[in-house]
Amino acid sequence: PDNSSAFSPVCHNLRRFFPTVITHKAWEGFHFAGHEIRITEATDCYGAVVWPSALVLCHFLETNSKQYNLVDKNVIEIGAGTGLVSVVASLLGALVTATDLPELLGNLQHNVLQNTKLKSKHRPCVKELSWGIDLEKNFPRASCHFDYIMAADVVYHHPFLDELLLTFDHLCKNDTVILWAMKFRLDKENQFVGRFQTLFDLEVLSNFPISLLYLWDV
Template sequence: MDVCLSSEQQPGHLGKGPSTPDGWLEAEEEGDLHKDGTSRPPGDSNKIEPSLQSLQKFVPTDYASYTQEHYLFAGKKIVIQESIESYGTVVWPGAMALCQYLEEHTEELNLQDAKILEIGAGPGLVSIVASVLGGQVTATDLPDVLGNLQYNLLKNTLKCTAHLPEVKELVWGEDLEQNFPKSTCYYDYVLASDVVYHHYFLDKLLATMVYLCQPGTVLLWANKFRFSTDYEFLDKFKQVFDTKLLAEFPESSVKLFKAVLRWD
C-alpha cells in the first residue's frame, strides 16, 4: 500500500504537527491522559466507559515514527496520532474522502443520533468526524491498533460530542454473532474506507459487511482503487449489495459507494 497521501492538498488536512514521542503521556486540556490511554476530566474519576478503559495502547517499536497530523472537519480541528509502523495507524485517502462526504451531506444523511459502526477504523478520523456530526459511533479494528484508535477518539471527542464513541475489536469473519449479535446490534450506517487493498481477507471482509447490514442499514464505502483485485472485490460486492457510486476523487483515485444489502 502506498504511503504518500498528498494530504496537505486535500480538503480537511491542516498539515503535520511536531513529532511527539511522548504523546501518550501529554496532558490534554480536558484532563490527563493515563498510562492505559484513557483520559479523565478534572475531578471525574469514574465516567470513562469501561470498554475504553480496558483496552491496551498501541506501542510502536520506534517512538520517532509517531507524528501528530491536523485535520479540519465539521468546524473542528482534529489531531490524529499516526505511525507509519502499521497500516492501521495511518489516515488513508479513502478516509479523507469519506469525511468530506459526511461533512457536506450531514443533513441529508441525518447523522444526528444515528447508530454508526466503522469497519477498519484505523487511527479513527472517520469515526471522530461521524461522532462530531452527532452519531453514536462504534469504531472497530484489529486488536493491535485499538489502543491508538482509543487514544485518538478520546483526545478529540471527550466532552465535546453528544455521544462518546465506543471501541470494539472486530476480526473480519470471526465471532460476529457472539460479539455483534443481530438482536441487539443494529446500525443505521456502516462506514468503511480503504479496507480493500492487497490482502488475503477480502472474502471475510465481504461476509462481515453482509453480516453487519440489516434492513434499513446503509453502507458507505470509500476506497482508493489500486489493483485489479480491488475491482474484483467490487464485482462481488455488487452481487450482494444494491450499489450506487456517490462520488469520485480523481486526484486520489478514490471512489465512494452507497450500498444497501439485497434481500431478494
C-alpha cells in the first residue's frame, strides 16, 4: 500500500481548516442619503477600513446637497479605500469614479456596487489610480472633466505627498471643486496644506476642533 495516500485526506483537511474569526466578513453599517449602507472592511491595509474624514465628508455631502448638488455631476474620488464617500456621492445622483491602488479595488468594487445597485441614478465605476502614475494615459486631460474631486484622509504618514499633489493638479480643471477632508496629525503632513495652497484657492468649510478634522472647498 502507498502510505502517502493514506495520509493525504488528513493533510487535505488540515489545509482547509480556518478559524471562524477570519471566515466572517467584517462589515459596518452606516446611514447616509436616506439609505442603509453596508461597508465590508478588512484590517490588513490602510484603505480597507473607514477613516474618520470619510464620515465627515459623507455627512457634509448629505447636509449640503443643495449648495453642492451632485445630480448628474462627474465626481472622482481618490484614495477611496472602502468606497463609503463614493457610495454616498452616487446615491446623491453623481456619476462616480472611485479610485485607489490595485490591491484595494476588489473590496472597493464590492462595496460601491452592492450599495448603489438599483438605488443610484448612474452606475458608478471603479478604476485604479496610483497617485502620480500614468495620469495622462489613464485620465487624459483632453477628455476627462470632473466637476468634483473628493478626497478623505489622503494626507497622513506616507511617502507619496508629491505624487498626491501632482494628481490633484492633473485631475483639476478651472471649474473643478475639490472637497477634501483631512485630519491634522503630524507637522510634516500638516505642512502639505501650505504646499496645496500654492496651487489652489482654499476655503475651510467646517472644522471639528476635538479631533482636528477640517473640510475644505478648493
